[in-house]
Amino acid sequence: MSFFERLKTEASAEWRAYTEHPFINGLADGSLAEAAFRHYLVQDYLFLIEFARAYALAVYKSPRLADMREAAAGLSAILDVEMNLHVKLCADWGLSPSDLEQAPPAAEMLAYTRYVLDAGMRGDLLALKVALAPCVIGYAEIATRLASRPDADAATNPYRVWIAEYAGAPYQEVAAKARAHLEHLADLYATPAREAELIAIFKEATRLEADFWEMGWRAGQLGQ
Numbered sequence: 407m408s409f410f411e412r413l414k415t416e417a418s419a420e421w422r423a424y425t426e427h428p429f430i431n432g433l434a435d436g437s438l439a440e441a442a443f444r445h446y447l448v449q450d451y452l453f454l455i456e457f458a459r460a461y462a463l464a465v466y467k468s469p470r471l472a473d474m475r476e477a478a479a480g481l482s483a484i485l486d487v488e489m490n491l492h493v494k495l496c497a498d499w500g501l502s503p504s505d506l507e508q509a510p511p512a513a514e515m516l517a518y519t520r521y522v523l524d525a526g527m528r529g530d531l532l533a534l535k536v537a538l539a540p541c542v543i544g545y546a547e548i549a550t551r552l553a554s555r556p557d558a559d560a561a562t563n564p565y566r567v568w569i570a571e572y573a574g575a576p577y578q579e580v581a582a583k584a585r586a587h588l589e590h591l592a593d594l595y596a597t598p599a600r601e602a603e604l605i606a607i608f609k610e611a612t613r614l615e616a617d618f619w620e621m622g623w624r625a626g627q628l629g630q
Contacts, residue, residue, distance in 0.1 A: 436557055436566075538584075540611045546578050
């Protein structure tokens with residue numbers, strides 16, 4: 407069993423809560439309230455800014471030049487590609503760049519991103535990559551499953567563009583590279599003595615990811 411699969415097995419309850427949240431099912435069949443998705447989009451933009459900081463931290467934490475280059479590529483992908491795609495997606499939902507930049511950060515967004523940054527500050531590059539894994543690798547897994555659902559690509563599904571973006575080859579390649587790098591770092595640094603610590607980081611990051619979906623879901627329930 408790979409290191410990532412072991413993490414998921416040990417965090418099976420948290421992983422199910424994250425990858426099978428009602429917010430995700432609403433994306434797949436198009437039933438998610440628009441207010442939920444709009445709130446998620448705004449907070450996800452702020453989230454990307456903080457995740458860019460995490461990748462910058464990964465450069466600093468990298469013990470080898472190859473690790474630095476991998477982290478720098480991830481930072482560039484967020485700042486130069488993913489954020490631009492996100493702004494374009496938000497524009498389709500009537501959200502301007504100023505709407506995104508001026509939005510107050512939600513407590514769930516702050517809790518998650520601060521946890522990831524703190525895990526990286528306190529630990530090594532492997533600890534930081536474990537904290538990043540539920541998002542980076544998890545989104546690819548979620549989107550692949552959603553894309554297989556019959557209503558995912560229907561013209562009537564307003565969320566088909568989001569699903570296609572994360573299920574598409576470019577993002578799937580990003581996730582595959584992140585997973586391969588995580589496995590490589592684990593081979594080097596994941597001693598049996600550290601396993602419990604790394605599992606605890608993964609569980610908490612996964613729980614905070616589920617809270618991020620829940621944040622959007624609640625906004626939809628409230629009609630905000």
